[in-house]
Amino acid sequence: MVSLEDDFYRFRAGWTKLGIWGLSENQWGALSEYGRLLHLWSGKMNLISRLDREQIATRHTSRGLVLVKIIEPMSPQTIIDVGSGAGIPAIPIKVCLPGVEMFLVESRRRRASFLRFVVRELGLKNIHVVNERIENWDSGVKADVFTARAVARPDDLRNWMGSHAALGATLVSTLNKDVTEEKIQATEIHHFAWLDQSMRVGLFPINYQQ
Numbered sequence: 001m002v003s004l005e006d007d008f009y010r011f012r013a014g015w016t017k018l019g020i021w022g023l024s025e026n027q028w029g030a031l032s033e034y035g036r037l038l039h040l041w042s043g044k045m046n047l048i049s050r051l052d053r054e055q056i057a058t059r060h061t062s063r064g065l066v067l068v069k070i071i072e073p074m075s076p077q078t079i080i081d082v083g084s085g086a087g088i089p090a091i092p093i094k095v096c097l098p099g100v101e102m103f104l105v106e107s108r109r110r111r112a113s114f115l116r117f118v119v120r121e122l123g124l125k126n127i128h129v130v131n132e133r134i135e136n137w138d139s140g141v142k143a144d145v146f147t148a149r150a151v152a153r154p155d156d157l158r159n160w161m162g163s164h165a166a167l168g169a170t171l172v173s174t175l176n177k178d179v180t181e182e183k184i185q186a187t188e189i190h191h192f193a194w195l196d197q198s199m200r201v202g203l204f205p206i207n208y209q210q
Contacts, residue, residue: 004039004054008032011057015065023096030095030122031061037121038086041114047086063174063199064092066192067147070172070201076100076145080164082134082157083107087115089147089174094127101126103141107133135160142166146206148173154184154204165206175200 012028023031035056042048048060067089071079077100081090084104094102104127106112112131119127130137134157144166148157150173158171175189186202 064089
C-alpha cells in the first residue's frame with residue numbers, strides 16, 4: 001500500500017514535471033500538512049472514503065490545483081466556494097492564490113468546524129468559513145468567481161449564487177460523471193488528465209442580480 005508521504009511525493013513530482021507554475025516550499029508544505037490533517041480527521045468524520053485516505057494528494061488535492069490553473073488567469077478578487085465539505089478544492093486554491101479573498105460556504109456544522117481548524121492550523125489569511133446554505137446566506141459579499149465540486153445540476157446552483165455575484169461572475173466547477181455536456185449551458189468545458197486521474201471542469205456564467 002502507498003503511504004501518505006509517498007503519495008504526496010508522487011503528486012508533487014508529477015505537477016513539478018508538468019511545469020504549470022512554481023510553488024514555494026512554504027506552499028508545498030501547507031498542501032502536505034492539509035493532506036495530513038484531512039487524513040487524520042477522516043478517521044473521525046468520514047470526510048473522504050476509506051479507499052482514498054492514502055491517496056489524498058493524487059486524488060483530491062490535485063483537483064484543487066487543476067482549478068487553480070483555470071482560475072489564476074481570471075485574476076479574481078473574491079472567490080466563493082459552495083458546499084466546501086472537506087476543503088477540496090477551496091483549501092488548495094487558497095494556498096496557491098494567497099492574495100484572493102475566499103468564502104467557504106458549508107451547511108454541515110462539523111465540516112465547517114473542520115474547515116475553521118484547517119484555516120487556523122495552516123495560518124491562512126483572508127479566508128472565511130460560513131456555516132450556511134448558499135441560498136440562505138444573507139450577506140453583501142459579491143464574488144467574481146465561484147467554485148464547486150461534482151455539480152449535477154449547474155443551473156440550480158447558478159440561480160442560488162445570483163445575489164452574491166459580481167457583474168460578469170463565473171462558476172468554475174468539476175462535473176459529475178453523469179452530466180452530459182449536451183445538457184448543460186457551459187461556456188467552456190476543459191478536460192484534464194494527470195497520473196491515473198482525469199476530470200472535466202465546466203465554466204458557467206452566473207445570473208447576475210442587483
